[in-house]
Amino acid sequence: MALFTEQEQQQIRKAIESAEKNTSGEIRICVEKTCSEEALDRAVTYFKKLNMHKTRLRNGVLIYLSTVDRKFAIIGDAGINKVVPNDFWDKTKEIMLGNFKYGNLTEGIISGLNMAGEQLQKYFPSNDTDKNELPDDIAFMDGK
Secondary structure, eight states: OOSSOHHHHHHHHHHHHHHHTTBSOEEEEEEESOOSSOHHHHHHHHHHHTTGGGSTTSOEEEEEEETTTTEEEEEEOHHHHHHSOTTTTHHHHHHHHHHHTTTOHHHHHHHHHHHHHHHHHHHSBOOTTOOOOSOOSOEEOOOO
């Protein structure tokens, strides 16, 4: 069975587009079934593999999830980390976790995307030169 139906993938893709609409920030979702290390370490690995560190303003955000192991992490690039407080992603994580605990994976991701977009807009508002630098689809990884 697939992790997400085609409809759920479309909903997530649209939520990414909506979250990025008012910010120059770039957001990606990375999902795999299992994770053999700490979620934050795995997120860092995939952040690099997905070339998220190559955005013009270094303002990429990765939401990483391991569904079987029930792990997740949110990380931002150097440009974001320079300007935001240390607890910047805590509320986003709490909202997502609240949904995940009840098995609402898609809703949790969409809630996280909405909050991430709102928060990024404060520090990285959109401008006339913005372009979509990263794909908006879910990055499915194989857990290796």
